[in-house]
Amino acid sequence: KEAPIHEKVKQALVSNDERATDMIFRTMHNSSRVAKNAISQQVVEIEKRGGAKFEDVRDLVAGTRGGVVYDTGDTDYGIWSAGQTQGLIHDIPTCKDLVARIVSEAQSIIRSRLDKLVA
Numbered sequence: 001k002e003a004p005i006h007e008k009v010k011q012a013l014v015s016n017d018e019r020a021t022d023m024i025f026r027t028m029h030n031s032s033r034v035a036k037n038a039i040s041q042q043v044v045e046i047e048k049r050g051g052a053k054f055e056d057v058r059d060l061v062a063g064t065r066g067g068v069v070y071d072t073g074d075t076d077y078g079i080w081s082a083g084q085t086q087g088l089i090h091d092i093p094t095c096k097d098l099v100a101r102i103v104s105e106a107q108s109i110i111r112s113r114l115d116k117l118v119a
Contacts (some may be wrong), residue, residue, distance in 0.1 A: 001094045008073030009080065010092050018087030024061070024079065027052055035082035037075055039065070 003010065012035065014063045021033050022040040027047045034040050065078025093101065 001092055005070040006073030009075060011068060012075050013086045013089050014092060016082065016086045018084040020086065021082055021084060024057075025054075028054055032079075033081070033083055034079040035075065035086075037079070039076065039079050043079070050074065 016035065020036045021042050022030055022036045023033055024040055024043045024047070025032050027050075042061055046052050046056050046060075055079050061079050066080050068077045069075055069080045
């Protein structure tokens with residue numbers, strides 16, 4: 001909840017699965033995994049043609065466009081980083097709630113798997 005990005009971007013991360021990403025810049029030997037959207041698909045198509053140079057995609061991947069995504073929530077305006085782990089995100093908790101959940105889950109695992117070792 002506390003992350004300073006638009007709520008629509010957060011919701012996109014929740015609704016996306018692990019396959020909703022694109023690898024871009026591979027042909028330029030500088031790979032980056034980003035959320036699959038209209039812009040990332042254009043970059044992928046440009047790279048598929050062969051011989052692509054950064055200048056061919058520079059305007060599409062400009063950091064200022066990504067900033068607009070985070071500020072306005074227009075998830076198709078530019079590229080924005082997202083990994084396959086987005087498929088593991090199912091809600092948007094506060095940091096406090098997330099840490100409490102992680103601790104609780106760790107305690108449950110320890111009790112169920114390691115309790116016999118220390119008993």
